[in-house]
Amino acid sequence: MNADIFLIGSGQTRFAEWWDKSISDLLQEAAYEALEHSPCKPSEIDMVIVANMIAERTNGQAHLGAIASALFPHNPPALRVESACASGAVALHTACGMLESGRAKNILVIGVEKMTDVPVSEVSAALMGAADSEKDAPSGLTFPGIFGLIAQRYMYEHGLTREQLNTVSAVHHRNALSNPFAQFRMEIPAEKISQSPNVAEPLCMLDCSPISDGAAACILSTTHESDMKIVASQLASDAVSLTDRKSITSFSATKTAMEKALEEADTDRKNISHMEIHDCFSIAALINVEDLGFAEPGKGIELYEQTESVPSINASGGLKACGHPVAATGIKQVTDVSKQLRASGNRWGLAQNFGGACASCGIHILEHTPVS
Amino acid sequence: MNADIFLIGSGQTRFAEWWDKSISDLLQEAAYEALEHSPCKPSEIDMVIVANMIAERTNGQAHLGAIASALFPHNPPALRVESACASGAVALHTACGMLESGRAKNILVIGVEKMTDVPVSEVSAALMGAADSEKDAPSGLTFPGIFGLIAQRYMYEHGLTREQLNTVSAVHHRNALSNPFAQFRMEIPAEKISQSPNVAEPLCMLDCSPISDGAAACILSTTHESDMKIVASQLASDAVSLTDRKSITSFSATKTAMEKALEEADTDRKNISHMEIHDCFSIAALINVEDLGFAEPGKGIELYEQTESVPSINASGGLKACGHPVAATGIKQVTDVSKQLRASGNRWGLAQNFGGACASCGIHILEHTPVS
Numbered sequence: 001m002n003a004d005i006f007l008i009g010s011g012q013t014r015f016a017e018w019w020d021k022s023i024s025d026l027l028q029e030a031a032y033e034a035l036e037h038s039p040c041k042p043s044e045i046d047m048v049i050v051a052n053m054i055a056e057r058t059n060g061q062a063h064l065g066a067i068a069s070a071l072f073p074h075n076p077p078a079l080r081v082e083s084a085c086a087s088g089a090v091a092l093h094t095a096c097g098m099l100e101s102g103r104a105k106n107i108l109v110i111g112v113e114k115m116t117d118v119p120v121s122e123v124s125a126a127l128m129g130a131a132d133s134e135k136d137a138p139s140g141l142t143f144p145g146i147f148g149l150i151a152q153r154y155m156y157e158h159g160l161t162r163e164q165l166n167t168v169s170a171v172h173h174r175n176a177l178s179n180p181f182a183q184f185r186m187e188i189p190a191e192k193i194s195q196s197p198n199v200a201e202p203l204c205m206l207d208c209s210p211i212s213d214g215a216a217a218c219i220l221s222t223t224h225e226s227d228m229k230i231v232a233s234q235l236a237s238d239a240v241s242l243t244d245r246k247s248i249t250s251f252s253a254t255k256t257a258m259e260k261a262l263e264e265a266d267t268d269r270k271n272i273s274h275m276e277i278h279d280c281f282s283i284a285a286l287i288n289v290e291d292l293g294f295a296e297p298g299k300g301i302e303l304y305e306q307t308e309s310v311p312s313i314n315a316s317g318g319l320k321a322c323g324h325p326v327a328a329t330g331i332k333q334v335t336d337v338s339k340q341l342r343a344s345g346n347r348w349g350l351a352q353n354f355g356g357a358c359a360s361c362g363i364h365i366l367e368h369t370p371v372s
Numbered sequence: 373m374n375a376d377i378f379l380i381g382s383g384q385t386r387f388a389e390w391w392d393k394s395i396s397d398l399l400q401e402a403a404y405e406a407l408e409h410s411p412c413k414p415s416e417i418d419m420v421i422v423a424n425m426i427a428e429r430t431n432g433q434a435h436l437g438a439i440a441s442a443l444f445p446h447n448p449p450a451l452r453v454e455s456a457c458a459s460g461a462v463a464l465h466t467a468c469g470m471l472e473s474g475r476a477k478n479i480l481v482i483g484v485e486k487m488t489d490v491p492v493s494e495v496s497a498a499l500m501g502a503a504d505s506e507k508d509a510p511s512g513l514t515f516p517g518i519f520g521l522i523a524q525r526y527m528y529e530h531g532l533t534r535e536q537l538n539t540v541s542a543v544h545h546r547n548a549l550s551n552p553f554a555q556f557r558m559e560i561p562a563e564k565i566s567q568s569p570n571v572a573e574p575l576c577m578l579d580c581s582p583i584s585d586g587a588a589a590c591i592l593s594t595t596h597e598s599d600m601k602i603v604a605s606q607l608a609s610d611a612v613s614l615t616d617r618k619s620i621t622s623f624s625a626t627k628t629a630m631e632k633a634l635e636e637a638d639t640d641r642k643n644i645s646h647m648e649i650h651d652c653f654s655i656a657a658l659i660n661v662e663d664l665g666f667a668e669p670g671k672g673i674e675l676y677e678q679t680e681s682v683p684s685i686n687a688s689g690g691l692k693a694c695g696h697p698v699a700a701t702g703i704k705q706v707t708d709v710s711k712q713l714r715a716s717g718n719r720w721g722l723a724q725n726f727g728g729a730c731a732s733c734g735i736h737i738l739e740h741t742p743v744s
Binding site: 002022023024048053054055056057059060061062063065066067069070075076077078079080081082083084090093094096097098099100101102103125126128129130131132133134137234235236237238239240244253355356359360 | 374394395396420425426427428429431432433434435437438439441442447448449450451452453454455456462465466468469470471472473474475497498500501502503504505506509606607608609610611612616625727728731732
């Protein structure tokens with residue numbers, strides 16, 4: 001990092017189906033919450049970066065930078081970034097760059113998605129925009145279909161059983177019990193996962209993160225200090241179409257971003273105490289912990305089969321149980337890691353957020369310095 | 373600027389109706405052209421920033437950062453930014469920040485839009501995403517409608533006649549005759565403008581920029597030098613809804629961005645020799661030259677009534693005659709200004725690009741140092 005960047009405030013709406021709130025309402029609620037818990041005055045916000053993926057299709061609303069800027073009487077400069085489901089991490093990365101450049105000192109980074117205003121078929125079509133519209137979409141694939149193929153191949157390569165895979169969502173749901181912002185705060189016995197309706201063989205409904213409304217915001221600052229610093233912010237890309245990949249059971253963008261992030265943070269993965277990873281589908285969680293280097297290929301499930309994994313994984317409940325208002329997720333992950341570090345008193349945490357089938361990956365490492 | 377940022381290469385497709393090219397084809401053509409004319413090797417590109425507004429609706433394609441990154445075997449980190457019709461300027465601004473931060477050294481900035489794959493009604497609805505979907509869209513307004521209201525009010529306040537307004541598009545069309553990349557290279561006599569079909573009183577078809585396909589790219593670098601530097605990059609925001617504005621005949625975001633840009637470039641507006649401004653509708657051109665400080669309120673038309681204005685305005689043909697593939701425009705403006713500065717041997721040029729009814733405005737100032 002070329003500047004000391006502090007996380008000085010955060011806020012989120014509960015992730016849920018918010019029939020009575022508009023996208024502006026969600027933006028406002030999360031932004032005000034972040035400002036409320038920060039030493040930064042609203043007038044000090046000198047840039048707003050909005051993460052959003054599909055509001056153009058689900059809400060007829062582009063230009064969300066300007067919409068969010070208008071929450072402030074002084075209309076700070078604003079923009080929207082998008083990188084499919086990695087939009088949140090990309091917004092944080094853009095904010096880090098802008099802070100390091102000196103162009104801004106206090107940036108409101110806010111991810112929002114309002115997905116429930118249109119039929120599920122339209123949401124599915126919009127989400128498929130994360131894939132290659134020339135190579136993958138014309139085959140009729142949806143994202144559950146893409147991850148169904150990935151799960152099939154993973155099981156074939158590594159001998160993972162359907163029963164073992166059940167553990168992933170069951171753990172995420174158990175974790176969400178203690179998260180008041182989670183969409184689904186309910187314990188689900190492991191065997192119920194594969195008894196839920198089949199979506200895309202071998203994935204069932206309870207392997208899939210849900211459609212959600214919500215917003216998550218944080219304020220990053222170079223002028224106000226706090227006990228929480230962003231010490232690495234890295235993005236990496238990969239081929240968008242599955243047909244252009246060497247492997248579909250390991251995602252190179254995660255590996256590249258992780259390697260660069262550890263180098264930037266000048267730490268080792270064994271120092272990471274808490275992490276939030278991108279479990280859009282249960283199988284993705286296993287691939288992620290392997291690509292991040294916390295398990296050997298094919299052994300990711302062992303972390304989920306332990307009573308308590310080190311580092312903790314998706315203590316928030318992850319995308320499965322928290323909900324996944326797409327572009328809000330990457331920001332929520334970082335703020336959740338900050339809460340976990342404060343609660344444990346530990347030093348290092350990590351958030352991994354990807355887009356599509358990991359054609360984009362953003363990794364952030366947080367360093368906590370407990371106030372003595 | 374906190375770094376010396378050089379424009380070291382540029383390329384664009386012709387703006388046109390490209391029935392036989394996909395959005396990837398357009399990206400590739402512009403990117404390759406920019407690389408071909410730059411000292412930077414493809415492998416040196418260490419970030420890709422894509423500007424796009426409506427491909428999610430017109431092409432089912434989000435995640436265009438990753439799509440563009442995949443043009444390179446080394447898959448550089450990538451993102452997409454969007455700020456309605458100002459997306460191009462916002463991408464350039466983001467690139468400047470990333471270069472100043474030291475996170476990248478050679479950034480490919482590329483704007484693309486493929487608007488002709490869907491019916492005009494769908495394009496209009498998608499473009500209306502630039503307005504406030506809660507306050508303006510429900511009234512049934514379209515952008516021609518919004519600028520029709522603005523033109524009505526401007527005529528009422530300043531006594532501009534319909535006949536005078538004809539001059540704007542006529543000048544832009546005459547300018548485009550010498551631009552091989554323009555969509556409409558034809559001289560149109562002034563009186564024909566108001567004889568074209570009425571679109572939104574008092575605006576006629578020939579007052580409106582067209583629906584276009586196209587891409588424009590440039591490479592910004594801190595390691596390779598050239599005769600062309602970006603010496604100011606500023607964004608400003610304003611209320612999105614017209615109902616929240618003090619005036620609809622002057623756009624405060626342009627004024628704010630211009631003031632900050634002149635300060636950043638440490639120059640005066642009288643030094644600007646060439647400028648490209650955002651004439652999405654003829655009336656916008658007049659408001660822009662006034663807000664930029666080149667004419668008094670209500671007197672913008674006088675610049676168009678001169679044989680040759682100083683600075684030159686939209687020598688490329690502007691949005692009206694070049695075409696307006698929305699997010700490509702802001703990047704094309706900057707590369708056009710660079711061509712004009714090289715041709716004239718002059719020093720300073722400016723590009724003004726706005727989104728919606730100027731709820732976002734991006735201004736870039738270029739400084740040309742002729743090679744001695």
